[in-house]
Amino acid sequence: MSLLVFGHKNPDTDSICSSIALSHLKNQLGFEAKPYALGEVRKEAQFALNYFKVDAPELLTDAKNKDVVLVDHNELAQTADGIEEANIVEIVDHHKVEISTEVPISIRVMPVGCTCTIIYQMYKENNVEVPYEIAGLLLSAILSDTLLFKSPTTTEMDKLACEELSKIANVDIESYAMEMFKAGTSLDEFSIEEIVNMDFKEFDMSGKRVGIGQVFTLDIDSILAKKDDFLAHINSTDYDVLVLAITDIIKEGSYLIYKAGDKVISDAFSVDASQGVFAEGVVSRKKQLVPNLTTAIKNI
Amino acid sequence: MSLLVFGHKNPDTDSICSSIALSHLKNQLGFEAKPYALGEVRKEAQFALNYFKVDAPELLTDAKNKDVVLVDHNELAQTADGIEEANIVEIVDHHKVEISTEVPISIRVMPVGCTCTIIYQMYKENNVEVPYEIAGLLLSAILSDTLLFKSPTTTEMDKLACEELSKIANVDIESYAMEMFKAGTSLDEFSIEEIVNMDFKEFDMSGKRVGIGQVFTLDIDSILAKKDDFLAHINSTDYDVLVLAITDIIKEGSYLIYKAGDKVISDAFSVDASQGVFAEGVVSRKKQLVPNLTTAIKNI
Numbered sequence: 247m248s249l250l251v252f253g254h255k256n257p258d259t260d261s262i263c264s265s266i267a268l269s270h271l272k273n274q275l276g277f278e279a280k281p282y283a284l285g286e287v288r289k290e291a292q293f294a295l296n297y298f299k300v301d302a303p304e305l306l307t308d309a310k311n312k313d314v315v316l317v318d319h320n321e322l323a324q325t326a327d328g329i330e331e332a333n334i335v336e337i338v339d340h341h342k343v344e345i346s347t348e349v350p351i352s353i354r355v356m357p358v359g360c361t362c363t364i365i366y367q368m369y370k371e372n373n374v375e376v377p378y379e380i381a382g383l384l385l386s387a388i389l390s391d392t393l394l395f396k397s398p399t400t401t402e403m404d405k406l407a408c409e410e411l412s413k414i415a416n417v418d419i420e421s422y423a424m425e426m427f428k429a430g431t432s433l434d435e436f437s438i439e440e441i442v443n444m445d446f447k448e449f450d451m452s453g454k455r456v457g458i459g460q461v462f463t464l465d466i467d468s469i470l471a472k473k474d475d476f477l478a479h480i481n482s483t484d485y486d487v488l489v490l491a492i493t494d495i496i497k498e499g500s501y502l503i504y505k506a507g508d509k510v511i512s513d514a515f516s517v518d519a520s521q522g523v524f525a526e527g528v529v530s531r532k533k534q535l536v537p538n539l540t541t542a543i544k545n546i
Numbered sequence: 547m548s549l550l551v552f553g554h555k556n557p558d559t560d561s562i563c564s565s566i567a568l569s570h571l572k573n574q575l576g577f578e579a580k581p582y583a584l585g586e587v588r589k590e591a592q593f594a595l596n597y598f599k600v601d602a603p604e605l606l607t608d609a610k611n612k613d614v615v616l617v618d619h620n621e622l623a624q625t626a627d628g629i630e631e632a633n634i635v636e637i638v639d640h641h642k643v644e645i646s647t648e649v650p651i652s653i654r655v656m657p658v659g660c661t662c663t664i665i666y667q668m669y670k671e672n673n674v675e676v677p678y679e680i681a682g683l684l685l686s687a688i689l690s691d692t693l694l695f696k697s698p699t700t701t702e703m704d705k706l707a708c709e710e711l712s713k714i715a716n717v718d719i720e721s722y723a724m725e726m727f728k729a730g731t732s733l734d735e736f737s738i739e740e741i742v743n744m745d746f747k748e749f750d751m752s753g754k755r756v757g758i759g760q761v762f763t764l765d766i767d768s769i770l771a772k773k774d775d776f777l778a779h780i781n782s783t784d785y786d787v788l789v790l791a792i793t794d795i796i797k798e799g800s801y802l803i804y805k806a807g808d809k810v811i812s813d814a815f816s817v818d819a820s821q822g823v824f825a826e827g828v829v830s831r832k833k834q835l836v837p838n839l840t841t842a843i844k845n846i
Contacts, residue, residue: 342647350642355653371671 249279249335250312252303252326253361254319257283259430262291263387264317264361265303267380268338271365272315274374279315282306284326290390290430297426298382298415318361320345338364359404360391366407381414389423390430394496427464427496434468438479441469442490449536451543454486458539460531462493466501473503473522480505487543491528491535499526500535507546514542549579549635550612552603552626553661554619557583559730562591563687564617564661565603567680568638571665572615574674579615582606584626590690590730597726598682598715618661620645638664659704660691666707681714689723690730694796727764727796734768738779741769742790749836751843754786758839760831762793766801773803773822780805787843791828791835799826800835807846814842 251269253261265281272279281303287295295302310328315336321344322329336352337345340361345353356364362384369376376384388408392400395408412419433441446459463469469476469492480488480503487510491500501524504511511519515528515538528534551569553561565581572579581603587595595602610628615636621644622629636652637645640661645653656664662684669676676684688708692700695708712719733741746759763769769776769792780788780803787810791800801824804811811819815828815838828834 340650342650343653344646346644347642350640350655350657352657353643353653353655355650357650357652 247278247313247335249277249315250282250306250309251279251315251317252282252284252306252309253317254324255284255326257285257291258288258318259291259294259390260361260387261318262287262303263294263383264338264365266300267362267365267384268315268317268368270377270380271369271372271374275372280304288430289432290426291386293426293429294383294386297386297422298379300379300383317365320355338368340364356403357401359397359400360388362387362391363401363404363407366411367403376411376414378414378416381411382417385411385415385417385419385422386426389419389426394420394423394427396496396498424464424496429465431463432465432468433461433463434465438472438475442476442479447531448485449540451487451540454543455484456539456543457483457485457488458491458531458535459489460491460493460500460535462495464494464496466492466494470501470522476503477505477521487539489535489539491525491531493529495529497524497526498529499524500528501525510539510542510546513545514538547578547613547635549577549615550582550606550609551579551615551617552582552584552606552609553617554624555584555626557585557591558588558618559591559594559690560661560687561618562587562603563594563683564638564665566600567662567665567684568615568617568668570677570680571669571672571674575672580604588730589732590726591686593726593729594683594686597686598679600679600683617665620655638668640664656703657701659697659700660688662687662691663701663704663707666711667703676711676714678714678716681711682717685711685715685717685719685722686726689719689726694720694723694727696796696798724764724796729765731763732765732768733761733763734765738772738775742776742779747831748785749840751787751840754843755784756839756843757783757785757788758791758831758835759789760791760793760800760835762795764794764796766792766794770801770822776803777805777821787839789835789839791825791831793829795829797824797826798829799824800828801825810839810842810846813845814838 251265253265269279269281283303283305287302306326308328309326309332313333313335317338320337320339338354340358366384385408388404392404441461442459444461449456488505490503493500501522503521508519515525517523517525551565553565569579569581583603583605587602606626608628609626609632613633613635617638620637620639638654640658666684685708688704692704742759744761749756788805790803793800801822803821808819815825817823817825
């Protein structure tokens with residue numbers, strides 16, 4: 247019996263890394279197993295694969311008539327085409343479950359931040375050594391899923407796993423995570439105009455035409471390096487006020503580039519406004535950017 | 547958070563022993579946990595509890611508003627009343643699953659013969675020593691669920707667990723299992739007539755009025771010790787032919803006490819008939835007792 251191991255469609259770093267790490271564990275325990283991906287590997291996972299020199303899993307097109315292991319998902323809507331005619335032999339996951347089987351199968355679900363935390367546990371339980379590159383991938387997935395332990399889903403078990411894995415993978419947790427997040431959220435392939443319009447909404451505030459764009463990235467430096475180009479584009483628009491918020495989810499705040507009087511921005515976000523200023527705690531357009539600007543513009 | 551740990555309604559030996567063993571493991575790991583039973587402890591489990599000097603779990607009447615751990619079952623129909631208002635935090639089971647949760651919880655399901663095999667595995671994974679009496683209960687449950695490894699659900703993992711546990715519990719697997727099965731299937735509290743009529747069916751075979759009773763027990767000796775009393779009762783009935791099959795599921799055959807000519811019994815079951823004769827391989831009334839007797843009676 248050869249096992250196909252895969253995560254969910256539109257795979258994230260956990261889906262990619264957990265399929266590789268569990269396949270390796272199965273191999274060490276004497277089972278034939280091979281990782282697959284149900285979609286293109288995204289930038290963040292690709293960074294981890296490159297860093298630890300591991301090949302990306304092959305793309306799986308059809309699970310029909312195969313013996314499969316599901317990682318990082320358990321709901322049929324998220325899994326491979328042809329799953330109705332596949333033989334699900336095992337599930338390893340950290341999500342809420344919606345599972346119904348005809349026969350007993352192996353199921354391992356734990357309420358932790360990342361599937362890879364469970365898989366690391368399984369290595370330990372089976373006394374199988376975690377090699378350097380597998381440690382690196384497990385670590386990458388846990389840091390990704392827990393957003394460097396900032397996600398409320400983070401548990402002590404996730405943190406402990408990362409501590410141990412970082413020693414095997416020989417990386418500093420903080421700096422490796424930031425490097426990976428930067429690579430994963432890089433906007434390098436987009437133009438100034440594309441970034442401003444990526445998630446852009448228009449509002450009427452006290453008769454003024456106001457536009458607010460927001461992007462989430464951790465590759466802040468390369469955005470701020472082009473601050474003048476952003477500003478030139480923003481100023482060339484015919485909005486009365488335009489604010490581009492570059493939101494850093496780790497620092498939990500947004501860098502602001504704007505077409506507006508400094509006083510409006512200072513009033514709205516309690517900052518000493520200048521182009522590229524960091525507005526601490528401001529991460530939501532709906533709950534912070536829009537109401538704060540509405541009030542500040544009305545009071546000008 | 548104090549955990550209530552329990553198996554299914556109408557609890558078998560696995561449900562009782564796995565709730566006690568998992569509670570002990572939780573306690574060793576620093577969690578408050580207590581075993582409960584969803585019904586009266588049956589004779590087999592009571593034998594194991596007596597043998598290893600462990601108190602029976604208290605009866606649980608209502609799980610409402612409690613933090614609960616389900617062992618040896620996962621379907622809501624089999625679990626405690628009030629479960630809809632309970633907080634299920636963990637499931638350890640070896641059955642097919644029908645689980646749907648709102649949030650991620652701990653789930654450990656493995657396709658092995660007994661929940662206690664999984665729990666023994668969890669002791670090892672957590673490096674928690676299995677004490678004598680817990681080893682005895684785990685062993686009892688595995689022998690019970692696998693019917694001393696005769697059940698097709700038995701896996702190598704179940705056998706290996708029993709080997710290791712029998713050393714800690716200081717018992718011989720075969721003889722302990724037989725003693726437990728005897729206690730569990732004892733018919734001591736029933737009268738001769740009750741035993742004959744326990745599962746009794748009447749047939750017409752070539753114009754003869756034929757009755758066939760069947761009981762499953764491993765306490766064969768105490769039945770055969772009363773052979774003459776059974777025979778006196780059987781002969782006093784007005785059936786033309788009456789066969790009582792005392793089926794031994796471990797030896798896979800039935801001891802026969804009968805009102806019939808020896809030749810009919812010899813022909814029907816290829817034995818040298820005498821009262822209490824063992825008919826090897828004969829375990830099914832529908833597939834063996836009825837058709838074989840029908841043919842033998844027709845050919846007399």
